[in-house]
Amino acid sequence: xxxxxxxxxxxxxxxxxxxxxxxxxxxxxxxxxxxxxxxxxxxxxxxxxxxxxxxxxxxxxxxxxxxxxxxxxxxxxxxxxxxxxxxxxxxxxxxxxxxxxxxxxxxxxxxxxxxxxxxxxxxxxxxxxxxxxxxxxxxxxxxxxxxxxxxxxxxxxxxxxxxxxxxxxxxxxxxxxxxxxxxxxxxxxxxxxxxxxxxxxxxxxxxxxxxxxxxxxxxxxxxxxxxxxxxxxxxxxxxxxxx
Amino acid sequence: xxxxxxxxxxxxxxxxxxxxxxxxxxxxxxxxxxxxxxxxxxxxxxxxxxxxxxxxxxxxxxxxxxxxxxxxxxxxxxxxxxxxxxxxxxxxxxxxxxxxxxxxxxxxxxxxxxxxxxxxxxxxxxxxxxxxxxxxxxxxxxxxxxxxxxxxxxxxxxxxxxxxxxxxxxxxxxxxxxxxxxxxxxxxxxxxxxxxxxxxxxxxxxxxxxxxxxxxxxxxxxxxxxxxxxxxxxxxxxxxxxxxxxxxxxxxxxxxxxxxxxxxxxxxxxxxxxxxxxxxxxxxxxxxxxxxxxxxxxxxxxxxxxxxxxxxxxxxxxxxxxxxxxxxxxxxxxxxxxxxxxxxxxxxxxxxxxxxxxxxxxxxxxxxxxxxxxxxxxxxxxxxxxxxxxxxxxxxxxxxxxxxxxxxxxxxxxxxxxxxx
Numbered sequence: 001x002x003x004x005x006x007x008x009x010x011x012x013x014x015x016x017x018x019x020x021x022x023x024x025x026x027x028x029x030x031x032x033x034x035x036x037x038x039x040x041x042x043x044x045x046x047x048x049x050x051x052x053x054x055x056x057x058x059x060x061x062x063x064x065x066x067x068x069x070x071x072x073x074x075x076x077x078x079x080x081x082x083x084x085x086x087x088x089x090x091x092x093x094x095x096x097x098x099x100x101x102x103x104x105x106x107x108x109x110x111x112x113x114x115x116x117x118x119x120x121x122x123x124x125x126x127x128x129x130x131x132x133x134x135x136x137x138x139x140x141x142x143x144x145x146x147x148x149x150x151x152x153x154x155x156x157x158x159x160x161x162x163x164x165x166x167x168x169x170x171x172x173x174x175x176x177x178x179x180x181x182x183x184x185x186x187x188x189x190x191x192x193x194x195x196x197x198x199x200x201x202x203x204x205x206x207x208x209x210x211x212x213x214x215x216x217x218x219x220x221x222x223x224x225x226x227x228x229x230x231x232x233x234x235x236x237x238x239x240x241x242x243x
Numbered sequence: 244x245x246x247x248x249x250x251x252x253x254x255x256x257x258x259x260x261x262x263x264x265x266x267x268x269x270x271x272x273x274x275x276x277x278x279x280x281x282x283x284x285x286x287x288x289x290x291x292x293x294x295x296x297x298x299x300x301x302x303x304x305x306x307x308x309x310x311x312x313x314x315x316x317x318x319x320x321x322x323x324x325x326x327x328x329x330x331x332x333x334x335x336x337x338x339x340x341x342x343x344x345x346x347x348x349x350x351x352x353x354x355x356x357x358x359x360x361x362x363x364x365x366x367x368x369x370x371x372x373x374x375x376x377x378x379x380x381x382x383x384x385x386x387x388x389x390x391x392x393x394x395x396x397x398x399x400x401x402x403x404x405x406x407x408x409x410x411x412x413x414x415x416x417x418x419x420x421x422x423x424x425x426x427x428x429x430x431x432x433x434x435x436x437x438x439x440x441x442x443x444x445x446x447x448x449x450x451x452x453x454x455x456x457x458x459x460x461x462x463x464x465x466x467x468x469x470x471x472x473x474x475x476x477x478x479x480x481x482x483x484x485x486x487x488x489x490x491x492x493x494x495x496x497x498x499x500x501x502x503x504x505x506x507x508x509x510x511x512x513x514x515x516x517x518x519x520x521x522x523x524x525x526x527x528x529x530x531x532x533x534x535x536x537x538x539x540x541x542x543x544x545x546x547x548x549x550x551x552x553x554x555x556x557x558x559x560x561x562x563x564x565x566x567x568x569x570x571x572x573x574x575x576x577x578x579x580x581x582x583x584x585x586x587x588x589x590x591x592x593x594x595x596x597x598x599x600x601x602x603x604x605x606x607x608x609x610x611x612x613x614x615x616x617x618x619x620x621x622x623x624x625x626x627x628x629x630x631x632x633x634x635x636x637x638x639x640x641x642x643x644x645x646x647x648x649x650x651x652x653x654x655x656x657x658x659x660x661x662x663x664x
Contacts, residue, residue, distance in 0.1 A: 103586035106597035129287040133342045141341060159343075161272040162279050166341060206338045209250060216254040217300060218290040221495055221507075227293030231286070242288055 001028045001038070005045045006084065008032040010076050013084055014053035016046050017091055030084040060091070063098050075117040077150045086112045124151045128158050130232070132241050133168060134207070135200040140167045142197060145239045146174035153179075156186055171195070207241055214242040249325040250335065256305040256316050257351055259497075260408075260460065261490040265297040265346035265381045267455035268403035278340060278347075278380035280403060280455075285346050298349040298383060299339055303327055303364055307353035311410070311421040313465045315497040316353045326355075329368035333376050340380055347381030347403070348372065358389035366394065369401045381455075386436070388428040395432050399439050404455040404487070407433050409480075412473045416466030419502055433457065437484040456487035463516060464508025465494040471536040474519050478530040481523065491516045515540040522547055525578050526571045543633045548574040551611055555625035558611040559618055562598075563588050574632075575608035595619065607632060 004019070004027045006012035012032070020027050024044060034043065060069045075087055090113035093101050104110045133141035141163070152172045156179050159168060163181075170179040171191055178191040237243040266284030286295035304326040305316045315322070332350065339345045350368060355361050365384060372378045382402040386395045399405055407429050411417045414426045436457045443451045459480065463473070477489045493513040496505065519540060522528040526547070533546050541549050551558060551574050560569055562584055570581040580603050587593060587601065594615050598605065610620040610628045622628060 100590070104590055105583040105587040105601050106590070106593060108600060111600060125283070125285070128281070129285040129343075129346075131343050135342070143343070158281075163277070163341065164272055165275055165277055202338075206342065209247060209335070210339060210342070210344050212247060212251060213254055213299070214288060214290055214296065216251050217258045217294075217296065219258060219292045219294075219495065222292040222510075224293035225291050228289045228291050231293070231295065232289040240288065 001041045002026050003029045003031060003041050003043050005034050005043055006030060006032050007048045009048065010073055011050055011053040012046065012048040013076060013087065014056040015049045016084075017056045017088070018049075018052040019044075019046055020088075021095075030088045031082075032084060033081075060094065063094055064101070065099075068094070068099075068102070071117055074120055074154065075113060077154070078116045078120050079149045080116050080119075083116060086116055089113070120149045120151060120154075123147055123149050124154045126236070127151060127155055130236050130240055131155070131159075131170070132239060134197070134241075135203045137198050137200045139200075140169060142169045142171065143239075144171040144173050145236075146172060148235075150175060150177075152177050153188070155179075156181075156188075160186060211242050244325060246331065248323075249327055249331075250301070252323050252325040253302040253305060253327060254300070256302045256353070257300045257349070259315065259492065259495065260300060260349070260351060260385075261492045262349065262383065262406060262458055262460060262488070263295055263297050263300070264488065265383075267487055268381055269454070270379050270381075270403070272379060276377040276379045277337070278378055280347070280379075280381045287343070287345055297346045298381065299336055299345045299347070300349040301327070301332070301335075301351075303332065303350060303352040303361070303368060304355045305353045306355045308356065309354050309421070309423045311424070312498060312500045312503055313420055313462055313494060317498065320498065329364070329371045332368045333372045333378075336372060336380075337376050337378065340378070345380075347383070349383040351385035352387065354387060354389075358387045359391055359394060362387045362390035362394045362398065366398045366401070369398065373401050383455075386432055388424055388432065390432075392432060392435055396435065396439065399436060399452040400450065402453060404457065405436055405453050406458040406460070407436075408460045409476075410461060411466050412461050412463075412468040412476050413466070416468055420465060433459070433484055437486075441485055456485065458486060458488040458490065460490040460492060463491050463493050463513055465503055469537055470512070470516060470519070470539040471530075471534045473516060474523070474533060475530045475536060477520055478523055489520060491520070509542060511542045512540070515542065515546060519546045522550075527568055544629065545574075547572070548607065548632060552625045552629050555628075559613045559620075559623070560611065561613045561616065563592055563615060573608050573611045575604050575606060575611075 002024065004016050004024070006016045013030070016030050027044070057069060060072060072087060072091070076083060080086065089109040093104070093107065093109055097104070101110055127145065127147060131143045131145050133143045136142055152170055155170060159170065160181055165183065167183050168181050172178070176191045177188065179186055179188045232240070264284050265280070266282065268280040269282040270280040272279040284297060286297050288296040290296060304324070305322070306324050306326065307316045307318050310318045332348070336345070336348045340347070350365060352361050352365055355364070365387070369382055369384055372382070383404045383406065384398055384402040386398065386405050386407045388407055409429055410421055410424065417424055417426060436453065439452050440456050443454070461473070480486045480489055491513050493508050493510055494504070496503065496507055519533050522533060523530060528550070532550060534540055540546055551572065560573065562570065567581060567585045570576055570584055571578065576584070580601065583601055584593065584603070587597070592615055598614060605619065610623070620628070622631065
């Protein structure tokens with residue numbers, strides 16, 4: 001089997017696609033991890049090349065439009081171990097059939113891609129609701145969270161448009177990524193090892209009001225924790241301060 | 244009284260209002276203002292009753308002039324009463340919103356002093372939030388029945404959604420249980436809101452009034468009205484008053500009165516009504532098709548399945564060439580799967596495994612469809628299908644059940660079956 005090893009980013013992914021169409025037609029597998037494959041496999045390492053990636057990007061946009069390209073870049077944020085392969089399979093179909101792929105709901109490659117994309121988008125949507133900010137004494141609102149997929153960059157536009165007059169920090173603890181919006185511009189960075197959080201005076205009061213509100217609004221005759229667990233999975237609750 | 248205590252009392256007074264959605268309005272953010280509205284709506288938390296927390300749902304006050312029998316805030320109830328100022332409401336909303344706890348505000352009130360007075364108080368709170376605090380998030384405001392139409396009209400320009408609760412499904416029930424409210428006091432402002440909504444939807448002025456439309460709520464099981472009557476009422480509300488949603492709330496006994504049932508209705512009834520409601524809004528069913536007027540919905544079988552079995556002469560249908568409308572009527576196939584099947588089959592014939600891959604649940608659907616000419620159900624007798632789906636047939640057919648001839652001495656076994664010793 002011919003395995004193509006790429007750098008773990010979208011540019012690497014798109015460069016590999018370019019090479020598949022113009023250099024190595026016989027690539028079977030694209031991945032960013034070299035280990036755990038058979039001795040008999042043949043490896044090709046492909047360097048990321050912005051120019052080639054740009055070409056492939058334009059090709060995709062020509063085939064399925066900006067929205068279609070956006071779907072691919074969003075799917076790349078997935079935590080799925082085989083995401084490169086799934087996107088690769090999907091792109092092969094895209095270049096073969098063009099726009100009509102979006103209605104091929106019975107094709108395995110397209111189902112696999114859509115599932116992956118849906119997980120990313122669902123988690124993004126959930127996070128727009130579940131992220132909790134705390135007011136620090138310097139007026140900045142700080143939030144921490146951890147997600148399965150790397151969705152922080154999809155969250156930034158949502159929170160900027162919502163809190164455009166507010167300074168805030170989004171901190172993905174699992175990936176050590178951080179985004180800081182100063183009221184005008186947004187900066188993304190690697191999170192420092194330790195962060196000092198000193199909360200504002202009223203923060204505890206508001207937080208307690210919120211906890212109390214969640215208890216009070218519950219109709220205790222209608223307990224349904226199974227449904228609650230379904231909608232608000234336990235894996236997110238460590239950063240939701242009402243739990 | 245401490246602020247926390249007031250919030251507690253007024254939250255508990257508001258919690259029986261079902262409406263929680265924050266969808267339907269799309270307000271873009273403006274530089275220097277706080278907030279926007281996401282069209283899809285966003286749920287921020289879920290309480291242990293399984294309901295979502297999207298809006299800060301609170302009453303302005305629970306001091307009430309009215310004495311509705313079913314309501315926890317009725318005048319003759321001896322409960323703690325509180326009142327919040329417009330500023331307090333606004334501050335709380337902003338503080339919650341900036342921390343991403345909520346999507347906006349759901350503001351309601353008991354009828355304090357007079358309907359007009361209460362409506363004015365509500366408007367003051369909302370205007371303060373919009374003007375002084377530059378809040379552009381979602382606001383759902385209750386209109387008070389009996390308030391002047393001009394007031395309600397004025398309020399509509401400040402909020403995303405308004406609602407008046409129908410409370411009970413018929414005029415007679417209203418007379419019996421909510422004597423100070425009347426059909427006319429509720430319906431005529433609803434008519435006005437409906438005109439406002441449609442007018443702005445067509446003319447698209449710069450600032451749209453109630454962009455997310457209006458909703459209503461009724462209590463189920465506190466009166467004798469049948470499901471047939473209820474869904475006919477809902478149908479009329481959707482068709483004639485362009486409502487976005489009708490909420491049904493199974494009566495929770497909070498007060499004792501001889502005019503009220505002592506035991507709450509079966510919770511499944513509320514569920515079935517929502518199913519029927521969805522059939523009318525998304526599946527193209529008419530109320531007439533779902534159930535005759537004087538009947539209640541079957542608690543053991545959902546209304547879609549019930550319809551399909553009753554009309555079994557129309558089935559089975561071939562999924563590869565039937566219309567989209569008919570696909571929607573197959574039990575087990577929902578809007579999303581109908582859409583997918585409709586598009587996927589243009590690329591070639593679908594077979595059993597394509598449907599499996601598309602995750603179409605065939606457990607029920609198989610009795611109502613043929614896939615590429617083949618029928619996959621074990622049975623095509625509507626009565627048997629009904630029994631299989633409701634679980635009654637399993638008892639007889641399941642291979643796990645070893646039927647043993649009963650003897651008079653075999654007490655253990657006969658207990659289970661007859662329920663007596």
